[in-house]
Amino acid sequence: MQREEPTARPRPPWWRLVVVGLVAVAAAGHLVVVTLAALPPNTYSEAARPATSYLGAYFAQNWRLFAPNPVSADRTVRFQGAYEQDGELVVTDWLDWTDVELDLVRHRLVGGRAGYVTNKLYGPLGSRYGTLDTDQREVADVADPKDVVSWQRLAQDLRAGSDDALDDSQVDLYLVYDRATTRLATEALEAQRPDSRLVAVRYATRSQGVTPWEARGEDADGRERARPAVRQRINGWREPLRGDEAERASIRDFWASHR
Template sequence: MQREEPTARPRQPWWRLVVVGLVAVAAAGHLLVVTLAALPPNTYSDAARPATSYLGAYFAQNWRLFAPNPVSSDRVVRFQGAYEQDGELVVTDWLDWTDVELDLVRHRLVGGRAGYVTTKLYGPLGSRYRPLDADQRAIADIAEPVEVLGWPTLRRELVAVSDDQLDDRQVDLYLVYDRAAARLATEALEAQHPDRRMVAVRYATRSQGVTPWGSRGEDAEARERARPTPVQRINGWREPLRGTAAERASVRDFWERHR
């Protein structure tokens, strides 16, 4: 009986090998970038920060519960809105949304104790604002609600004052968090004022260092006096952003349960 010779396997097309190789290199590079971004702050993670900036809108990692940089300040995000009444713009009082969210920590023994949104927003709102140059900040810091720009116009003007493509990337990263804060501000303020429709919103970030260790044993008034001076930044006015009906209902329900 004659044995059949095994048939040779067809060779893979060269372009398929190239594609697989490129995908493998890209995946390995992305894994390395994620690892560097997740490390506790050190010389290597600081040096790699420019290469890991694209993760900022999707991936957040901090070590504020542990050395070398544990929590040392109280951080607050507040919202303010403007609405029309009898042909005039009325500006609301500031809404301390962080305080609303902290009701989960203060009065709820189970569930959601550290997942409030403003703790995730606070750091990026500052770190994405700082790379803007003076001309860009002059555009971003819109001081009057009647001067509010639409989002496409705002981006176009921020980009127009610089020819640097890296600056354009910084503008987009800044607007990712700026839009997120404006959207939460819109829905939180309209939950607080259900009979009003906001025409402009803005946010403020405020940080105050905790009482120094040497003053911890003093009375409440002395401990408060010993705290560092608060640092606050008020962002410019923005065009309101609204989510789906379900998202707005979720924020409204949260407001009613935790205000």
């Protein structure tokens, strides 16, 4: 019997090898970037920050429970709105929504103690605003609720005069968190004032360091006086953003339960 020679397998086309190679390189690069972003803050992670910025809207990791940077400040996000009443524009008092969320921690021994929303927003709100240059900050910091512009106009004005694609991507990331916080602010303020129709909203981030270790033995007034000064940034006024009815109902229920 004549032995049949094995048939040689055809080689895959060159373009397939190129595509597989590019995908493998991209996946490996992404894995390295995610690893750098997840490391505790250090010289290397800070140097890699420009390359990891694209992860900001989707991936977050902090090490504030442990060294080298444990929690050392009370941080809050507050909301303020403006609505029309009898032909006049009325500005509300500040609503400390972080304090509302903390009711979960203070008054519930079991369940519902996961990280609260404004705590997760606080860091990105500051870091994303920090990427804007001076001219862009002037656009973002709308000081009068009567001067509020549409979100489309705001995005156009922030990108105006820039041919840098990286700069545009930083604007996009800033707007991701700006819109998310504005949406929460809109729904929280309307839960607080269900009969008012907001025409503009804004938020403020506020931070105050804890009592220094060396002042821990003083009385309550002394410990409070020893605390660092409050740091606050008030964002510009924005056009209100509203979610669907289920989302608004959830915020209303949360407000009713934890105010």
